Amino acid sequence: MKQRTIRSNLHAVVGVAALALAVPAMAQDTGSPDEGDGEPIQITPDMVPDSRPVLPNAPRSDTPSVPPPDGSPAIVPDDRKTSGPPSVLVILAHPDDELTIAPVLARIQREGGQVTLVYATSGDAGPGLSGLEPGEELAALREDEARCAAFGLGLEEPIFWRFGDGTLADTARNADPVARDLGERIAQLIEIERPRMIMTWGPDGGYGHADHRMISNAVTQVVQAMGEDRPDLLYPAFSSGGDGEGATPPPGFEGWALTHPSLITDRIRYQIFDLDAMQVAAGCYVSQFDETARAVLTDTLHDRVWRGTILFRQAFPDAR
Secondary structure, three states: OOOOOOOOOOOOOOOOHHHHHHOOOOOOOOOOOOOOOOOOOOOOHHHOOOOOOOOOOOOOOOOOOOOOOOOOOOOOOOOOOOOOOOEEEEEEOOOOHHHHOHHHHHHHHHOOOEEEEEEEEOOOOOOOOOOOOOOHHHHHHHHHHHHHHHHHOOOOOOEEEEEOOOOHHHHOOOOOHHHHHHHHHHHHHHHHHOOOEEEOOOOOHHHHOHHHHHHHHHHHHHHHOOOOOOOEEEEEEOEOOOOOOOOOOOOOOOOOOOEOHHHOOEEEEOOHHHHHHHHHHHHOOOOOOOHHHHHHHHHHHHHHHHOOEEEEEEOOOOOO
């Protein structure tokens, strides 16, 4: 099975901590459930260790990647290595979806790669904690939060396609004009960007969100029709940690889909300053996460899920 690594070519990190201030403080109330984005991640401080298992005092120019706690290899090399950082097209459903792979995106961009981030919807039906009604004002707010997060990760401004939040599954048929429009946009952007790899939700949608599933299906349908020069298509993966029998998701992620280790094809390491970038990005989503969640989300994912390495599954690992 083919597996790859991103070669290290570290560059100076531009300070981005102040970018979190770009989103003004908002009154937080219990609000209504996020109708577009589904159930929010439930995180409490007791899920997070007192400190990250990293080397915070090491020089940033040569800080080693965060090691996984079990001592296993961080990245499995493959027989298709290519020089230089990759160009990556990331197509997701909603602002804040990128947090599930944020340190990898920060690392690719920091090492000289190019990350293009696309949101199919602007989250206009997911008020979260904002107190806003679904609609244009909410969409504008969530787009601003997404811009703040992207800048925090070192990325360029995202692309917003502004399809209706929570409606993508209603247009799943190939004959539906919205589905055709979505597919055409995906195909055109691939033609323009010519990425080496594409990242999107897996068919499970993470925790089954219909918009996530639809984006996964739409992107996969376009890529599977391409020739041998198609980009690699990667889905984020939560490992079941064994043979899959009796495996349970990490605390706070009950209901998220698991992937058997035998299907995981890519293991991409990140470094401490990529976690710092994600911390800034998470801090931008004031409408979606309360203060506690914004403070601990990065360390929760680092300690309980990623442990220094974010896992992916190739959609078509044996196609070449």
